[in-house]
Amino acid sequence: MNPRIDALPTSADVAAAARRLTGVIVRTPLLYCAALSELTGAKVFVKPETLQRTGSFKFRGAYNRLVQIPLADRPAGVVASSSGNHAQGVAAAARLLGIPAIIAMPDDAPALKRERTEAFGAAVVGFDRRTQHGEDIAGALAAERGATLVPPYDDTEVIAGQGTVGLEILDDLSELGLVPQVVAAAAGGGGLVAGIALAAQSRAPGLRVVACEPEGFDDHARSFRSGVRERNVSLVGSFCDALLAPHPGAMTFEITRTLVGEAAVADDAEVSRAVTFAFRELKLVVEPGGAVPLACLLEGRIPIAPGSVVVVVLSGGNVDTETFIRCLTA
Amino acid sequence: MNPRIDALPTSADVAAAARRLTGVIVRTPLLYCAALSELTGAKVFVKPETLQRTGSFKFRGAYNRLVQIPLADRPAGVVASSSGNHAQGVAAAARLLGIPAIIAMPDDAPALKRERTEAFGAAVVGFDRRTQHGEDIAGALAAERGATLVPPYDDTEVIAGQGTVGLEILDDLSELGLVPQVVAAAAGGGGLVAGIALAAQSRAPGLRVVACEPEGFDDHARSFRSGVRERNVSLVGSFCDALLAPHPGAMTFEITRTLVGEAAVADDAEVSRAVTFAFRELKLVVEPGGAVPLACLLEGRIPIAPGSVVVVVLSGGNVDTETFIRCLTA
Numbered sequence: 116m117n118p119r120i121d122a123l124p125t126s127a128d129v130a131a132a133a134r135r136l137t138g139v140i141v142r143t144p145l146l147y148c149a150a151l152s153e154l155t156g157a158k159v160f161v162k163p164e165t166l167q168r169t170g171s172f173k174f175r176g177a178y179n180r181l182v183q184i185p186l187a188d189r190p191a192g193v194v195a196s197s198s199g200n201h202a203q204g205v206a207a208a209a210r211l212l213g214i215p216a217i218i219a220m221p222d223d224a225p226a227l228k229r230e231r232t233e234a235f236g237a238a239v240v241g242f243d244r245r246t247q248h249g250e251d252i253a254g255a256l257a258a259e260r261g262a263t264l265v266p267p268y269d270d271t272e273v274i275a276g277q278g279t280v281g282l283e284i285l286d287d288l289s290e291l292g293l294v295p296q297v298v299a300a301a302a303g304g305g306g307l308v309a310g311i312a313l314a315a316q317s318r319a320p321g322l323r324v325v326a327c328e329p330e331g332f333d334d335h336a337r338s339f340r341s342g343v344r345e346r347n348v349s350l351v352g353s354f355c356d357a358l359l360a361p362h363p364g365a366m367t368f369e370i371t372r373t374l375v376g377e378a379a380v381a382d383d384a385e386v387s388r389a390v391t392f393a394f395r396e397l398k399l400v401v402e403p404g405g406a407v408p409l410a411c412l413l414e415g416r417i418p419i420a421p422g423s424v425v426v427v428v429l430s431g432g433n434v435d436t437e438t439f440i441r442c443l444t445a
Numbered sequence: 446m447n448p449r450i451d452a453l454p455t456s457a458d459v460a461a462a463a464r465r466l467t468g469v470i471v472r473t474p475l476l477y478c479a480a481l482s483e484l485t486g487a488k489v490f491v492k493p494e495t496l497q498r499t500g501s502f503k504f505r506g507a508y509n510r511l512v513q514i515p516l517a518d519r520p521a522g523v524v525a526s527s528s529g530n531h532a533q534g535v536a537a538a539a540r541l542l543g544i545p546a547i548i549a550m551p552d553d554a555p556a557l558k559r560e561r562t563e564a565f566g567a568a569v570v571g572f573d574r575r576t577q578h579g580e581d582i583a584g585a586l587a588a589e590r591g592a593t594l595v596p597p598y599d600d601t602e603v604i605a606g607q608g609t610v611g612l613e614i615l616d617d618l619s620e621l622g623l624v625p626q627v628v629a630a631a632a633g634g635g636g637l638v639a640g641i642a643l644a645a646q647s648r649a650p651g652l653r654v655v656a657c658e659p660e661g662f663d664d665h666a667r668s669f670r671s672g673v674r675e676r677n678v679s680l681v682g683s684f685c686d687a688l689l690a691p692h693p694g695a696m697t698f699e700i701t702r703t704l705v706g707e708a709a710v711a712d713d714a715e716v717s718r719a720v721t722f723a724f725r726e727l728k729l730v731v732e733p734g735g736a737v738p739l740a741c742l743l744e745g746r747i748p749i750a751p752g753s754v755v756v757v758v759l760s761g762g763n764v765d766t767e768t769f770i771r772c773l774t775a
Contacts, residue, residue, distance in 0.1 A: 141476055141477060142474075143474070144472075144473070144474035144496075146471055146496055147471060149498060163728075165728040166474075166476055166727075166729075168479060170728050227725070394730055394766075394769075395557070395766075397496075398493075398495040398496060398729065398730040398731075398762030398763075399496075399728065399729065399730065400724055400728040400729065400730060432728030433728075436724075436725075436773050436774070439724075439773070440770050440773065443766050443769070443770065444766070444770070
């Protein structure tokens with residue numbers, strides 16, 4: 116179960132992932148946002164991974180991992196633990212590749228995420244997030260069946276897959292003759308920010324990748340300050356269900372401590388306003404966890420020089436109707 | 446006020462519009478939709494003009510018209526009549542070009558649309574849609590001030606601008622080695638379907654463009670059958686506020702009678718379900734009028750051969766919170 120710290124992904128792994136994902140993922144657009152640009156004085160673009168297959172960026176890493184499972188190992192299946200976006204990513208990739216999938220999912224995960232995971236044909240095993248560890252359950256299930264465990268972030272190929280978000284951002288900006296100064300993205304275990312930072316390492320060396328976290332789950336912020344992986348005090352208490360990892364990943368932190376190193380925080384009320392902003396101004400359905408970077412930008416938590424090029428990643432859109440309505444009417 | 450039937454736009458006008466709009470509009474993506482493809486047995490893509498500047502395709506035609514107003518005429522301003530999407534398109538284009546704008550808008554237009562039109566700096570003049578004609582009011586305002594009238598659809602440059610939606614669809618599919626068999630788009634006055642049909646005339650001669658209308662406002666369907674422009678019986682009675690034109694445009698019908706000729710209808714309950722489908726499955730905020738083609742597809746109103754390439758245009762996303770919640774909870 117220990118991550119292979121010796122096998123940290125590189126920007127070459129991200130490029131290889133991009134080749135594997137071409138024609139399978141939705142090549143999500145990079146959208147210039149006039150409203151955000153006016154508000155901030157920067158050139159602001161959004162990268163809506165909400166429009167990705169399964170409604171979040173997680174499909175990228177999952178498919179990049181699963182497509183590399185040897186044919187002989189596929190019948191034994193894959194196992195993952197996730198509150199719902201990695202779950203859907205693994206389930207959808209497994210179905211495309213004809214691999215059986217079992218997902219350990221906390222009982223308090225949004226109903227929509229569980230329904231959609233099951234709709235992709237995966238078996239879902241529930242657990243109580245306060246007393247049980249999803250990764251332990253997934254590890255046991257995988258060992259029992261000889262199945263392949265697909266970690267949500269501490270995996271070379273998963274991180275490389277998520278990094279393709281960064282490559283696409285760089286490619287699209289490059290066509291406009293632009294280089295980004297800031298990319299803000301959500302951080303739970305840190306796979307997305309680690310992948311983006313790797314993608315940008317050689318192509319945009321001055322880029323600031325900002326890890327955006329819900330209040331009370333600022334483990335990246337604290338870990339960047341202390342230099343070691345810090346734990347969150349509680350595992351419950353935010354509706355940003357996608358971002359409630361207990362601490363930064365071991366592999367991801369090895370990458371983010373040097374290549375990211377910057378974080379920002381927003382509380383649930385601010386995230387709720389960002390979800391509403393996305394509804395009104397961007398016409399995009401964004402789930403709370405996916406709206407944290409937008410909230411950080413709107414609340415002025417990310418220092419930005421006038422005229423700089425800023426990208427906000429909207430990482431997922433799998434939100435229950437009730438939660439969405441609560442945001443719109445708050 | 447009579448449309449210049451002698452000046453019908455051509456596919457060359459659409460190509461010229463595309464050049465004028467490059468770098469000004471959002472180049473909206475063409476998104477492959479796995480969920481819709483599975484449901485229909487076709488290869489279904491959506492074209493989310495919801496992500497366009499101002500939240501609807503109307504910015505294209507408005508900007509293409511306004512940017513061609515001679516500098517000497519600009520200080521006198523522009524005038525338009527619209528329930529809100531053409532209004533925002535004209536207001537936003539006017540602001541970009543430094544032209545004053547006055548918009549005649551019905552009193553029952555969605556509050557969001559009025560607010561957003563005013564936020565772009567336009568002056569809004571309200572009127573009662575049951576007793577007054579917006580185009581008469583706009584015409585009088587324009588005459589009084591020597592301002593340029595910007596018709597919502599019966600204008601060569603407006604139609605040409607909307608047609609760039611079609612060009613982008615053809616370009617993006619062409620990159621995938623595909624040619625569309627069906628493009629479904631909403632029809633109020635018919636500017637969008639006319640423009641798309643013009644764009645496809647030479648490049649995809651077998652393409653079926655389907656004009657999608659709300660029940661009770663099936664003036665295109667009836668006009669295609671009778672061969673003359675038919676009126677809608679009522680001007681109220683659907684929440685698809687963007688599509689309540691009294692009859693097909695004179696210019697647009699000259700184009701659509703030969704190049705479109707096919708229509709489909711959905712009622713408000715079906716449109717409401719389509720808005721919810723877009724929320725859950727596409728993660729896109731679509732207004733009722735913009736969801737009519739999706740409703741027609743979901744309800745099986747558009748005959749589709751298995752495996753064919755189908756594009757659904759989601760033409761706008763300017764929906765009030767209350768209306769959106771009503772759709773999600775219906």
